[in-house]
């Protein structure tokens with residue numbers, strides 16, 4: 001394919017995504033997902049398009065990612081529906097600096113005094129390259145960009161209550177992507193949880209990188225990031241978007257047969273990293 005075809009292909013994909021997203025931006029409540037317990041003190045509070053997770057640390061609530069700018073009300077409703085109070089959300093840790101993962105951050109801080117955390121690199125992008133947050137794609141009426149209360153470094157451990165989160169910088173999808181590892185508490189049991197912070201190829205088309213003014217090396221970085229965390233011992237994989245780890249299908253299976261928890265699978269993390277790497281290599285071989 002020549003450059004024009006790359007561009008046409010990329011524009012076609014973008015157009016398709018925009019059409020699908022218009023209904024969501026106009027009627028986000030149609031995409032509400034009833035929140036549920038994954039295991040012990042770990043809950044799903046995202047919608048049908050993007051994931052957010054909540055951990056009850058015994059000393060306040062810890063949330064991973066704050067969704068789209070247009071879905072703050074859905075996240076607040078999900079927290080109430082679980083029987084928690086949104087004012088107890090002490091911290092939101094963000095996986096990366098894109099508008100669909102940081103959308104409710106400012107409102108949570110304004111309403112509940114929530115502390116906002118993101119990687120150093122993510123904070124730098126929001127400050128110096130706000131166009132890489134893709135606000136124009138959000139249809140939101142307000143900017144989701146924030147100045148964090150705390151930035152996270154590669155390898156840093158962050159503790160709230162009974163939960164210590166290991167933060168690992170895994171750039172590629174965006175410069176600031178972080179992946180997180182912690183233990184969920186389920187009575188006497190401890191489950192190792194892994195959250196890969198940004199797995200979409202959409203920002204890694206040659207044309208997309210060129211248009212954004214990001215280096216092509218981001219593609220190699222993405223593969224290196226998957227390799228960096230691949231050998232972790234993980235019992236429960238959290239999704240960044242529900243389709244990436246079949247969150248909603250697992251929930252359906254959970255309801256059909258409550259005796260088996262499909263979220264617990266000690267092979268899934270390696271499978272996820274390997275599949276992503278293979279698919280990404282294929283993506284590049286196909287000329288994208």
Ligand SMILES: [Zn+2]
Pocket residue numbers: 096098173174198200
């Ligand atoms: Zn993203």
